[in-house]
Amino acid sequence: MRFFQVKPAIYYGEDSLKRVQEGNYKNVCIATDQGMVKFGILKMLTDLLDEKGISYHVFSDIESDPSTDIVEKGLMHIIMNKPDALIAIGGGSVIDAAKAIIFYCVNFKRILFEDRFVHKPEFIAIPTTAGTGSEVTEYAVITDKKNNTKIPLTDILMMPDTAILDPKLIESVPPRATAATGMDVLTHAIEAFISTNNNPFSRCYASKATELVFKSLYESYENGSNLTAKSSMQIASCMAGIAFNSAGLGITHSIAHAVGASFHLPHGLANAIVLPYVIKFNGQNGRVEHLYQRLLSAAGILNVSGDATETMYNSVVALSQSLNIPACLKDAGVTEEAYLADREAMLQKAMADVCTTTNPQTVDYEAMKKVMDQAYYGL
Ligand SMILES: NC(=O)c1ccc[n+]([C@@H]2O[C@H](COP(=O)([O-])OP(=O)(O)OC[C@H]3O[C@@H](n4cnc5c(N)ncnc54)[C@H](O)[C@@H]3O)[C@@H](O)[C@H]2O)c1
Ligand SMILES: [Zn+2]
The missing domain is CATH 1.20.1090.10 (Dehydroquinate synthase-like - alpha domain)
Incomplete structure (x- = not known):
């Protein structure tokens, strides 16, 4: 028996970023990097959230080829803020880090609570490069900086629920x-x-x-x-x-x-x-x-x-x-x-x-x- 599945709902084309206004969210966490702040891409997202009165907390410390340390920091951020959605906006590095954060967050809660009390925030991946396809995979690569090694993680928990492909977000890629x-x-x-x-x-x-x-x-x-x-x-x-x-x-x-x-x-x-x-x-x-x-x-x-x-x-x-x-x-x-x-x-x-x-x-x-x-x- 073989198996094939496409999970995320995919919104694409110009202005598809507006989809974030339709989710009935009250409190979201945004995972991103400094490039998104510098190029004004984070602002495109937060302006839309502001318009709808959705509150958000930004974790913008992610670096290229994210390390285990960054994932730990992001995990603390999401545990403290208890969002109903996690939005990853950035290249493959940001989306991979957010995947690992979700993965460890859910598994951490599973140690403490019964499964029926474990809530996984909706996971929205918004790629700003056209490259990794990370928005539709259950796969992430995290770097162990001490040993200069890339650690692959695979788990369906990391598959985004929603992917948004808005071409305006990749206009600034050099x-x-x-x-x-x-x-x-x-x-x-x-x-x-x-x-x-x-x-x-x-x-x-x-x-x-x-x-x-x-x-x-x-x-x-x-x-x-x-x-x-x-x-x-x-x-x-x-x-x-x-x-x-x-x-x-x-x-x-x-x-x-x-x-x-x-x-x-x-x-x-x-x-x-x-x-x-x-x-x-x-x-x-x-x-x-x-x-x-x-x-x-x-x-x-x-x-x-x-x-x-x-x-x-x-x-x-x-x-x-x-x-x-x-x-x-x-x-x-x-x-x-x-x-x-x-x-x-x-x-x-x-x-x-x-x-x-x-x-x-x-x-x-x-x-x-x-x-x-x-x-x-x-x-
Ligand atoms: N999960 C998967 O399925 C999968 C597949 C392939 C690669 N990867 C991983 O993804 C990472 C690479 O991702 P990447 O190639 O998207 O690069 P990246 O996420 O590392 O980003 C590279 C640089 O480009 C900048 N950038 C991103 N979007 C931009 C934009 N719109 N305008 C201006 N600058 C922008 C970032 O700020 C960063 O400085 C690696 O860690 C790789 O191992 C994951
Ligand atoms: Zn690749």
Whole structure:
């Protein structure tokens, strides 16, 4: 028996942020970061709450790649304020931190009270990047700063109840971040399409997401105020999230998690650099090559060379180049000395990463090392 579920109610398009006025809330907590304060995005939300007389408490201490310490602080905030809704407004880092806060809050209450007295606040996720798809996944990544390790958490408790995709909120994302987060979407879509757990539902969402990325990411990067392109990238991000929530990911993410934690590279950038090398590695497998062929045709890309792996690789590299993404980790500024010093530890982490378990091509230590070296030095 297999299972597929899409849980959050998704509101999208211009002015969808107004949905927050319709929930009959009395007291909400807002989880966010300083970027949202600086770019006036938090104010767009609080103005709407003020108009409706909804009281709110803001927790704005979340940092990129949120740590266990931040989650503990946020947990205290929500326990003290007892909100009827928790609104996470920000990029994947904010939404992931809010997920972990909800997860620990409910489990903490379960220790103290019987289940019928445990109240979970409504969880509203409002992404301000088009990248992680975190608004529709039951998955969060928290960083253990002491050990430079990313801890993946998975639990249905963390699935948002509502997702709001308002393109005005991503207008201010700088071009480099638009490029990196957009390539994260493409990585989710491709990895979910070929994963060992792929299924008709995940393939449907992943192929539409791939089509939208090839159609809208470059325009979204070149012309940040094109809200049609931005809205299309938000939908792509959300669809790729639905796809990988069901099918899982692959070793692009395993390697990106490890190198991202070691060298403090943004998640999307690390994925963007690693993805082409993993496409080639997985494409050695005949089944994957067949899936690439199907994905290319669903995404409207002509298979010019006749070799689906080569076409997939060339299409992704061409998109990356147009977005000025470095071709390898060395070009991204990671020194060889730093890379070699951390390589062994990064390989161990990548092998143990949960995403490795759904990679379609079997990967042993030597194969992982070869792909990681290619991602560092280039081909
Ligand atoms: N839960 C999941 O399913 C999932 C999937 C992929 C990645 N992740 C995690 O998500 C995190 C990455 O998230 P991200 O790529 O969205 O970046 P991010 O949340 O780390 O944000 C990066 C920076 O962009 C700024 N920013 C965000 N929105 C902005 C806007 N509209 N205008 C201007 N600046 C803005 C933020 O303030 C921050 O400084 C990583 O921790 C990664 O591990 C989670
Ligand atoms: Zn990702």
